[in-house]
Amino acid sequence: MTKESQQFSTLRRFWVFFVSVALLILSGTFGYMSIEHMTPLDALYMTIITVATVGFHEVHPLSDPGKIFTMALIVSGTGLFFFTLTNVAVFLLSGEWRSHWEQQKNERMLRKLNDHFIICGYGRLGGSVAEELRVKAIPFVVIDNMIDNVLRARDEGFLAIKGNAADESVLSDAGLHRAKGLIAAAGNDAENVFIVLTARNLKPSLYIVARADCDESESKLRRAGAEKVVMLYRSAGKRMANLLTDPELEEYLDELSDAGNLNLRIAQYLVSEKSPLVGKSFQEVDLYNNHRINVVGYKLPGGELHTTPRPAEIIQKNGTIIVIGQGGDLEMLSQLALGEEKK
Structure with missing residues (x-):
């Protein structure tokens, strides 16, 4: 029903x-x-x-x-x-009254969502994504066509709706037109292709990440409109190889990527045109000495990535700075990048 x-x-x-x-x-x-x-x-x-x-x-x-x-x-x-x-x-x-009350509560919360993420599929991968977003205090909504998964998500305190994520009306109910991004994490590649196609058609500017199980699906998902495709088995293989060859490095990277580790994080920030960083070199801004932030990469506005930016390299508007630092220091850099430095 x-x-x-x-x-x-x-x-x-x-x-x-x-x-x-x-x-x-x-x-x-x-x-x-x-x-x-x-x-x-x-x-x-x-x-x-x-x-x-x-x-x-x-x-x-x-x-x-x-x-x-x-x-x-x-x-x-x-x-x-x-x-x-x-x-x-x-x-x-x-218990119909409880179901009706929860439905009304979900709809009220959905109407308030803005710049949120939509997680399509609440399996093991979708559940892990949801947990990471919760720790980072990022708003999101879960879509799943299995009522058991929807109820499980709601028991975890997540906003969730039942339906086929490839259905335009379901995506609209999830606030797709106000959403910032979508994660296609359904159980099979064919379903993820349909989800990506529908979402891209409804909102061309939406940022979409999709999972894939086989190499053939990667190109299909990209043609359907996914910006990023995560190959689970390929990623798992790389990680297992790193654990064998460089276990200490892998442990360090895990610490950086762990959303629960609030002391040290890796993040990236887009530099706006009104940022005081624009036109200055990395040596001039000296993020390490001034803000205790390590610069590990810099992406030019055209997309070219410099993994070790030179001290003399000039920061341009719409460039992206990739850094490692602590929560409070990263917040300061975020304001600098946006041109909203606290006085």
Whole structure:
């Protein structure tokens, strides 16, 4: 059952009650006016005290047809009461109220998301990505077509919706047009290709990273619109080889990439045109001595990467500085790169 049909079913259950009560009162009022020739107010009064079964005295003695009509009205009112009571009990005991409440809460939170990431698929890879983003306090939403995975994500405190991430309406519900990026981490390469195609078509400027299990899928995902493709087995192979040949280096890199390590991190910053760094050399800004930050790379605006930028190299606008440093120092560099240095 879709989200819309679930909401319609819940609302319909209560609208049926209100409409039935209104029709019963209208029927009773017109019935007394027709059978007993009562005024509209007297007829409405008789209908209310009859349906409510409060036992007040009639407006005037009823005729035999009036008594039969009153009995029918009492039976109808009692039946409606037990019908409503049964539906309310089912609604509460089945846990449907909790599901409905969580759905409404999810929708409110989704409407507030902006510059967030969308994780498509909450398997082992999607779960790891979600945990990293949570530690870094980066907003995100999970999409998965398995209800068990959605509930597991919600139990972890993540915002998650059920649906096919290759469906335009599901991506729209996840706030794709306000999103900063998307991670296609579904269980198979074909599904990831469809997800990337749909997302790229909906938002051409979206930054997309996709997983792939085989080499053939890498080129397909890039043609579909993925900026980066992560080959899981290739990455795992490189890491295992590094563990064998350079275990200390691999441990150091793990420390840098660990989102939980707040003392030392590796990060990159795009230099805006209003940054005071623009036009200065790395030797002039001297990030190490002034901010205790090590520069490990510099990417030119055209995309060329210098892994060891020379001290005399000039920092250009729209260039990207890759650094290693501590949290507070990196925050200072972030403000410098944006041209928002604290005074």
